[in-house]
Amino acid sequence: MKPNRLLMAIPYIWLLVLFLAPFGIVIKMSLSDLAVSIPPYTPQLDISEGWAGLRALFANLDFENYAWLADDPLYINAFTSSLIIAAVSTLLTLLVAYPLAYAMACAPRRWRGLLVMLVILPFWTSFLIRVYAWIGILKSEGLLNQLLLSVGVISEPLVILNTTTAVYIGIVYSYLPFMVLPIYAALEKMDGSLLEAAEDLGASRLSAFWLVTFPLSLPGVLAGCFLVFIPALGEFVIPDLLGGSNTLMIGKTLYVEFFSNLDWPVASAVAVVLLAILIVPIFLFQRQQQKVSEQ
Amino acid sequence: MVNDVNFRPWEDPEAAPLIDIANVTKRFGAFTAIHDLSLKIYPREFFAILGPSGCGKTTLMRMLGGFDEPTSGSINLEGEDLTGTSPAKRPVNMMFQSYALFPHLTVQDNIAFGLKREKMPKGEIAERVEQMLGLVQLQDFAARKPHQLSGGQRQRVALARALAKRPKLLLLDEPLGALDKKLREATQFELMGIQEQLGCTFVIVTHDQEEAMTVSSRIAVMKQGEIAQVAPPEQIYEAPASRYVADFIGDVNIIEGHVSAGGESRMSLSWREGEPELVVETGIGLPRGETAWLSLRPEKVSIATTRPETDNALQGKVLDIAYLGNVSTYHVELANGQVVKAQETNAGRSGNRGITWDDQVWVGWSAEAGVVLTS
Ligand SMILES: Nc1ncnc2c1ncn2[C@@H]1O[C@H](COP(=O)(O)OP(=O)(O)OP(=O)(O)O)[C@@H](O)[C@H]1O
Ligand SMILES: [Mg+2]
Numbered sequence: 001m002k003p004n005r006l007l008m009a010i011p012y013i014w015l016l017v018l019f020l021a022p023f024g025i026v027i028k029m030s031l032s033d034l035a036v037s038i039p040p041y042t043p044q045l046d047i048s049e050g051w052a053g054l055r056a057l058f059a060n061l062d063f064e065n066y067a068w069l070a071d072d073p074l075y076i077n078a079f080t081s082s083l084i085i086a087a088v089s090t091l092l093t094l095l096v097a098y099p100l101a102y103a104m105a106c107a108p109r110r111w112r113g114l115l116v117m118l119v120i121l122p123f124w125t126s127f128l129i130r131v132y133a134w135i136g137i138l139k140s141e142g143l144l145n146q147l148l149l150s151v152g153v154i155s156e157p158l159v160i161l162n163t164t165t166a167v168y169i170g171i172v173y174s175y176l177p178f179m180v181l182p183i184y185a186a187l188e189k190m191d192g193s194l195l196e197a198a199e200d201l202g203a204s205r206l207s208a209f210w211l212v213t214f215p216l217s218l219p220g221v222l223a224g225c226f227l228v229f230i231p232a233l234g235e236f237v238i239p240d241l242l243g244g245s246n247t248l249m250i251g252k253t254l255y256v257e258f259f260s261n262l263d264w265p266v267a268s269a270v271a272v273v274l275l276a277i278l279i280v281p282i283f284l285f286q287r288q289q290q291k292v293s294e295q
Numbered sequence: 296m297v298n299d300v301n302f303r304p305w306e307d308p309e310a311a312p313l314i315d316i317a318n319v320t321k322r323f324g325a326f327t328a329i330h331d332l333s334l335k336i337y338p339r340e341f342f343a344i345l346g347p348s349g350c351g352k353t354t355l356m357r358m359l360g361g362f363d364e365p366t367s368g369s370i371n372l373e374g375e376d377l378t379g380t381s382p383a384k385r386p387v388n389m390m391f392q393s394y395a396l397f398p399h400l401t402v403q404d405n406i407a408f409g410l411k412r413e414k415m416p417k418g419e420i421a422e423r424v425e426q427m428l429g430l431v432q433l434q435d436f437a438a439r440k441p442h443q444l445s446g447g448q449r450q451r452v453a454l455a456r457a458l459a460k461r462p463k464l465l466l467l468d469e470p471l472g473a474l475d476k477k478l479r480e481a482t483q484f485e486l487m488g489i490q491e492q493l494g495c496t497f498v499i500v501t502h503d504q505e506e507a508m509t510v511s512s513r514i515a516v517m518k519q520g521e522i523a524q525v526a527p528p529e530q531i532y533e534a535p536a537s538r539y540v541a542d543f544i545g546d547v548n549i550i551e552g553h554v555s556a557g558g559e560s561r562m563s564l565s566w567r568e569g570e571p572e573l574v575v576e577t578g579i580g581l582p583r584g585e586t587a588w589l590s591l592r593p594e595k596v597s598i599a600t601t602r603p604e605t606d607n608a609l610q611g612k613v614l615d616i617a618y619l620g621n622v623s624t625y626h627v628e629l630a631n632g633q634v635v636k637a638q639e640t641n642a643g644r645s646g647n648r649g650i651t652w653d654d655q656v657w658v659g660w661s662a663e664a665g666v667v668l669t670s
Contacts, residue, residue, distance in 0.1 A: 191393065191395065193391050193393055193395040194395050194397060196362055196382070196389075196391070196395065197389075197391055197395035197396075197397075198397075198408070199362075199381065199382045199383050200360060200361075200362075200382045200383070200387075200388055200389050200409075200457075201383075201388065201408050201409030201412060201456070201460065202383045202384075202409050202412035202413055202460070203383060203408075203412050204383060207412070211408075212397060215399045216398065216399055
């Protein structure tokens with residue numbers, strides 16, 4: 001019994017030390033004010049003063065930064081733009097991933113292990129390097145434009161780099177495995193006789209897909225969507241490297257506040273709001289996973 | 296139908312078969328799963344296919360359902376060639392061995408699935424689903440999902456779903472495999488009742504010979520992709536066409552011998568040096584000297600401590616007694632080592648009638664008790 005409880009406590013301790021405690025600090029920071037000091041905010045907890053110090057700390061905390069966020073359209077725009085980009089790229093990833101996962105699940109059994117391997121193969125290279133590689137492909141004298149020009153499809157190089165399109169390409173490419181694998185897992189475990197039964201009962205191949213295969217793969221589709229949407233919403237590297245100054249995303253805004261403006265309190269407030277927004281899909285994801293495991 | 300002794304369409308040369316399987320061969324690569332098989336199944340039959348594992352039963356069913364195409368030969372339904380017709384377009388439905396219920400649909404939506412595909416009006420669908428639920432006694436479970444049902448209930452949903460479209464032919468691939476003996480027997484009778492009520496034709500695959508005997512109008516016994524015999528249950532049991540069939544259905548004694556004296560109706564079979572010849576009543580005349588086998592059901596062999604007044608009587612020693620409750624089977628070893636099984640009903644409470652291991656006993660049977668087989 002006891003070792004069991006200890007074992008169960010480990011994840012909670014982990015959560016407390018590595019997530020809740022730092023997050024508490026971030027919340028506190030977001031309620032502070034910008035100051036020219038190190039670290040660059042006030043008030044700071046003075047432990048030597050004991051209770052009085054703590055009381056003084058709380059007295060000086062306020063929601064000023066949140067009000068600031070709500071007032072400045074820059075932040076609201078960054079949030080909405082992030083939501084739109086994350087949603088659209090999740091949809092695009094789904095459109096690319098579903099046929100891929102479907103083809104993998106239909107492949108002969110002995111090929112499937114290899115195919116799964118190929119899907120996760122990109123992870124063997126650093127994420128950063130792979131995103132950099134896209135710059136080489138997408139820039140105006142890059143590989144893609146060279147190819148299209150030499151084939152004669154276009155006469156002028158396309159401007160893709162430093163546009164939202166490049167961000168979409170980057171996100172779809174980077175997060176594709178997170179979408180493919182859960183869909184593949186759902187499709188792969190499907191009983192083939194269900195499709196035969198559907199056909200036996202008068203369904204065409206196509207309607208058997210929409211009436212049986214697709215609904216049964218929905219848990220995988222949902223899991224994949226959450227796994228792409230959640231990290232894409234706060235994505236920083238891809239919009240920074242591929243989107244240039246034309247793309248407004250909250251991850252980038254956060255970075256600028258922290259490292260360029262050195263406004264830690266506002267940056268913290270942005271981080272807290274981002275997390276608040278993410279809690280909704282994370283909660284839904286949890287619920288959905290639970291429902292799947294109950295069935 | 297099944298219980299009606301006058302229902303014998305296969306004996307009527309005028310009768311049109313529902314299904315006519317003509318010279319069908321099915322190969323998987325170099326392996327021949329079905330070899331030149333021909334079979335006619337008539338409307339309203341309850342047709343059972345029986346055979347050992349891997350003999351091609353499922354393959355045959357899948358060809359009837361349209362999931363596989365014959366390599367050669369043809370399958371006709373009411374005179375029309377089914378070759379190339381997709382499962383969706385055949386008036387044939389299948390109850391799958393694994394049930395294949397749609398896990399994301401409720402019981403009623405599972406049953407309505409096929410009806411919606413044929414664009415039946417909503418009101419009629421509801422009516423039909425209600426009727427099907429009544430037929431399999433699942434009215435209270437209409438809104439449940441398959442994972443909320445017991446194995447027996449799932450099996451009924453699968454049956455209701457396959458029957459909902461009123462197929463001309465219903466294929467059942469080991470439908471009762473997952474059920475315990477009691478439920479199985481009850482369901483067998485339910486199946487027969489449902490078949491009679493709806494008047495459609497059933498083809499059932501089973502491993503269980505008792506099941507085949509109980510439900511079917513005719514049984515096809517298969518052997519390695521071919522049909523060994525097709526006949527009504529009592530004929531399969533009492534007049535098997537070969538040792539394979541005799542051995543496959545029920546318990547049997549097979550005694551090998553040579554025809555010593557022929558004759559249209561009676562012949563004697565010399566079977567071992569030094570043993571009296573066996574007297575057998577046969578329908579067929581066999582040439583003298585031919586090798587033949589006497590197939591003898593244990594329940595037709597009597598056992599006694601004194602010489603019985605039967606046509607055939609042999610002496611031996613009790614090797615083993617198997618007490619099965621309602622009957623006891625005695626394994627009697629004859630002087631030459633051949634073992635003959637004799638079965639006696641345990642009418643009294645103490646079933647051993649004074650015979651025990653190693654006793655010297657007589658086994659006896661009448662001339663018409665056995666069947667002479669030539670293959
Ligand atoms: N798709 C296939 N490819 C290759 N061989 C197959 C295929 N389907 C069936 N077979 C072979 O054909 C033979 C008959 O198979 P089938 O499934 O019809 O047997 P069965 O009589 O239904 O057996 P069981 O009673 O075990 O269900 C088997 O030897 C099997 O291995
Ligand atoms: Mg089978």
